Amino acid sequence: MLLLAIWQLPKLALDSNILALFPDADSRTAEARVEQTLSKRFERSVVLLLGADDDAQARQLLPVVMDSLQQCSCFELTQTDLSGAALETLYRGHTSALLTPQWQEKLATLTPEQLLDQAQRRLLTRPGGMSAASLIHDPLGTLADFNRATKPATNIRIDASSNPYVVINERRFYVVPLTLSGSPFNVALQNQAHDALQRAEGIWRDLSGAKVLKTGALFYTLAGTEQAQQEMSTVGLGSLLGIIVLLLLVFRSPALLLLAFVPLAAGVLAGLATSSLMFGAVHVVALVFGAALVGVAIDYGLHYFSARMALGPQWLAGDGTRHLLPPLALGLATSVVGYLSFIAAGFPGFTQIAVLSSTGLITALATVLLLYPRLLAKAPKRSVPVYLQRLVMAAGRSHERLLRPVARPVWLFLILLILTVLLTFAPSSDSIRQMQQPSPTLVEMEAQVRNSLGAGASLQYVLVQAPSDAVLLQRIEQAAERLHSLQATSALAGFDALTRVLPSPMQQQANRASWQAAVVDAGVLKQLAERLQLTAAAYQKMLKATGNPVAVSLPELQSTLTERPDLPLYLADNDGHYSAISLTAPLNLEAITQALIGLEGVSLVDPVARTDQLLKHYRRSAAGLLLFAYAFIALFLTRRYGGLGALMVVLPPALASVFALTLISVLGQALNVFHMMALLLVLGIGIDYTLFLREARTEQLGTRLAIGLSTLTTVLSFGLLALSATAAIHSFGLTVLVGIILAYFLAPLAVLAKATKIT
Amino acid sequence: MTIRTLAGGNAGMSTCLKANAKQALKVLGLWLCVCSSISVAQGVFDYPIKTGSAEAQTLESIAAELRQNLPLNAAVEQQKYLAVLREPMISTGALNLTADGDLHWRIAEPFAVSYSMTAGELTRTMDGAVEIISASAEPALYGFFQLFSRLFELSLQELNNYFAVYLLPQADTDERWVIGLTPEDTRLKKVLAHIIVQGKDGAIEQVTLTEPGDDYTLLKFSNIPADKVK
Numbered sequence: 001m002l003l004l005a006i007w008q009l010p011k012l013a014l015d016s017n018i019l020a021l022f023p024d025a026d027s028r029t030a031e032a033r034v035e036q037t038l039s040k041r042f043e044r045s046v047v048l049l050l051g052a053d054d055d056a057q058a059r060q061l062l063p064v065v066m067d068s069l070q071q072c073s074c075f076e077l078t079q080t081d082l083s084g085a086a087l088e089t090l091y092r093g094h095t096s097a098l099l100t101p102q103w104q105e106k107l108a109t110l111t112p113e114q115l116l117d118q119a120q121r122r123l124l125t126r127p128g129g130m131s132a133a134s135l136i137h138d139p140l141g142t143l144a145d146f147n148r149a150t151k152p153a154t155n156i157r158i159d160a161s162s163n164p165y166v167v168i169n170e171r172r173f174y175v176v177p178l179t180l181s182g183s184p185f186n187v188a189l190q191n192q193a194h195d196a197l198q199r200a201e202g203i204w205r206d207l208s209g210a211k212v213l214k215t216g217a218l219f220y221t222l223a224g225t226e227q228a229q230q231e232m233s234t235v236g237l238g239s240l241l242g243i244i245v246l247l248l249l250v251f252r253s254p255a256l257l258l259l260a261f262v263p264l265a266a267g268v269l270a271g272l273a274t275s276s277l278m279f280g281a282v283h284v285v286a287l288v289f290g291a292a293l294v295g296v297a298i299d300y301g302l303h304y305f306s307a308r309m310a311l312g313p314q315w316l317a318g319d320g321t322r323h324l325l326p327p328l329a330l331g332l333a334t335s336v337v338g339y340l341s342f343i344a345a346g347f348p349g350f351t352q353i354a355v356l357s358s359t360g361l362i363t364a365l366a367t368v369l370l371l372y373p374r375l376l377a378k379a380p381k382r383s384v385p386v387y388l389q390r391l392v393m394a395a396g397r398s399h400e401r402l403l404r405p406v407a408r409p410v411w412l413f414l415i416l417l418i419l420t421v422l423l424t425f426a427p428s429s430d431s432i433r434q435m436q437q438p439s440p441t442l443v444e445m446e447a448q449v450r451n452s453l454g455a456g457a458s459l460q461y462v463l464v465q466a467p468s469d470a471v472l473l474q475r476i477e478q479a480a481e482r483l484h485s486l487q488a489t490s491a492l493a494g495f496d497a498l499t500r501v502l503p504s505p506m507q508q509q510a511n512r513a514s515w516q517a518a519v520v521d522a523g524v525l526k527q528l529a530e531r532l533q534l535t536a537a538a539y540q541k542m543l544k545a546t547g548n549p550v551a552v553s554l555p556e557l558q559s560t561l562t563e564r565p566d567l568p569l570y571l572a573d574n575d576g577h578y579s580a581i582s583l584t585a586p587l588n589l590e591a592i593t594q595a596l597i598g599l600e601g602v603s604l605v606d607p608v609a610r611t612d613q614l615l616k617h618y619r620r621s622a623a624g625l626l627l628f629a630y631a632f633i634a635l636f637l638t639r640r641y642g643g644l645g646a647l648m649v650v651l652p653p654a655l656a657s658v659f660a661l662t663l664i665s666v667l668g669q670a671l672n673v674f675h676m677m678a679l680l681l682v683l684g685i686g687i688d689y690t691l692f693l694r695e696a697r698t699e700q701l702g703t704r705l706a707i708g709l710s711t712l713t714t715v716l717s718f719g720l721l722a723l724s725a726t727a728a729i730h731s732f733g734l735t736v737l738v739g740i741i742l743a744y745f746l747a748p749l750a751v752l753a754k755a756t757k758i759t
Numbered sequence: 760m761t762i763r764t765l766a767g768g769n770a771g772m773s774t775c776l777k778a779n780a781k782q783a784l785k786v787l788g789l790w791l792c793v794c795s796s797i798s799v800a801q802g803v804f805d806y807p808i809k810t811g812s813a814e815a816q817t818l819e820s821i822a823a824e825l826r827q828n829l830p831l832n833a834a835v836e837q838q839k840y841l842a843v844l845r846e847p848m849i850s851t852g853a854l855n856l857t858a859d860g861d862l863h864w865r866i867a868e869p870f871a872v873s874y875s876m877t878a879g880e881l882t883r884t885m886d887g888a889v890e891i892i893s894a895s896a897e898p899a900l901y902g903f904f905q906l907f908s909r910l911f912e913l914s915l916q917e918l919n920n921y922f923a924v925y926l927l928p929q930a931d932t933d934e935r936w937v938i939g940l941t942p943e944d945t946r947l948k949k950v951l952a953h954i955i956v957q958g959k960d961g962a963i964e965q966v967t968l969t970e971p972g973d974d975y976t977l978l979k980f981s982n983i984p985a986d987k988v989k
Binding site: 120121123124125126127128129130131132135136144148151156157532533534535537538541 | 837839841842843844845846848849850864866869870872874879880885893894895896897899900903904907950968970972974976
């Protein structure tokens, strides 16, 4: 295991792509690739809007601010070639093939005389005049219009010193676009960027009436990290201190305290190493929940220490370990069996959690069995203090007195069944937006910036796939036609498709034909040449320069497209060609889906709904898997305890779980996937309680002490997460808090029911 | 000036632009009258202005005179000479420059189209419809208006950001001044070889924008209201 960890851990890769959690990840490769590129564009972009009372002062300070920002390696200079010079060079000579939809219509409807008049007016009423090259290559201005359509449609204006700016409430705000050099989730990068932005803002704030608006995923991740760090430092530190104080109070040995964490650390490392070996990259979700489940391993140490201390001077490491082995091994086996059953669900996330937690737990127990008998061979100097002995035993007695009247298996199972059925009707929520609520100030500022920039692309997009670039463009044209008809209604505000940069080869051919008919054959060019007194040679040049018979192809544009993040996305590999049509809100997803029906290779992708769908999948399967795991464990334990005995061992954690969910539901919380995931922890820990009580013969004191300590440490480490402001973490924490307390309280039912049966 | 004489001047002028000014005068005596002003103006590029020099002060006094005459109202004629055209493209209209630097250019002939550059925003009015022209959509046109509003300010400091500035010493008899500009900005160099601005009595009379190659644009301003002339 150690070797495996040394080999695997240095190359541990974490995966945060939500698509990797889907069961049919392979069929979504295209979507994943498009999404990754899109989200990279989106995630890494940071936009600052800087405003001040005095424009002249602002203009002077702007380069200073830019310099200060560019000094940070966390930002890359955003050099978007908004002039579109690269595309213009590619288009040159293809005037007749590259027509905007408006020009396609004009050529079809206007008379030659009208076309001629328009062309002449354009050429003669331009201050500064038209260059010879423009006249020869673009006599009607059609290519200029096509070029214009490839420019980003924003509200950004340029001032006399070439600074881009927008106007908000009649006030000028200079636009500073930046690109992060890495992911906004990278904490080190976040800190660098935060410092650089603070410095830049500091410089700007010297101006009177200085105002800074900002937008970008960075600010959300910064807020998230800040909140997490704050919670870590309060909740995390608080709970760690609580656990340390508790263990020191009971065992009165710092060495034991350190020893308690050794199996846990070994388990997490081994789990990570195995997952890394098996899956290549460990998903963040699996890491979080998997590591939480390995957290159960701290209980192994607690049981060992408690048993040793309970025996005091009579402790013999060999005997003690032998006595502890059955409940520990059973506890481990049930947890591993339970967790491994998740693999059946076929969800990559659950499979990773199962592997990580199982290998982690096995390693942790192996560490306990190999390490502890050697290090703790000597009998402890002190046994359990008398006050603690009395407390534990008295608590145990009153606990049983309370439970005895209700220890009626049939009734309890009936309650379990009824509540389980009722819970299927409890309100549930799978909305990612409800689970992570970003700060309203950030959301408001983002909306303001987006509105002012005029860039309102929504998260939803239309994915187009095709076997060749020509077919891709054709499919985009078909989709665009359908979307265009929607634009007239309220179902769609706007869209941006690749065909505004390049029509399909078929459309280019049609354009050339209509140019030939309406412009060349109808004599428009010839008459224009005559009216302008164009030389004969120049006229011939014009005919040639406007009618290149070879279509412009998408691969020719590819390198330019990658340099222009404002243009629609295009990707190509051996498997196919992909593009995304971005949509502008407000939009009606249902109407768009309806409109796109029947188009091959065209689908509407809604990342938000897909994430919600994923959470729903995971919530439902987690619930199903829990039932399955309980059944599986009960079956597994039947050999040792008989049918009813096995059922009574699994009953307390099961009851605790449904009670916890019922309580949470009654409190008005909609159930989500994180409530369910917490129940996995309740199962893992709760079943240990019942097993130990069931296996405990003479070691009542040690067992009860260990279970009590386990409950307290679990409540301190996981239960306090209920205080978190992040909805997902709060849900998880609250469920563990209520579930574990109930599991502890109900655990003796496993023994009481047995006794009832025996007597 | 009729189109014919202008057309006749075209060939001569391009030769003038290429050749040494003095030689051109000797060879093309016939077009002396047409060429003389341009060839004299060409000489301007022998006299660069250094900051803080006497010439810089002269430029400043010319600029001060120009500013005094604001708001400016003038008739404007644009003649576009292209090598591919046998005759220039001509348009006429009116130009109005306010003291705030807003520029209105109303073309009347051969078609009615007007442009306004107000607080950095360029608009075009055609058939009653107003259209905002952004710098990114029509960089050449937008750039022309930006340059033009700056030209009328004649601020040496501003012009020096983009151009090397020249000023022809004034002859005793002729009160005309000639200012030359050659672009130093690489983007400008692609579209512009040089600019010659000629004027008199606090008013710009003629601006010649020469492109790399043989093509150039001549802008003539006249009819400046009498009360505005010193």
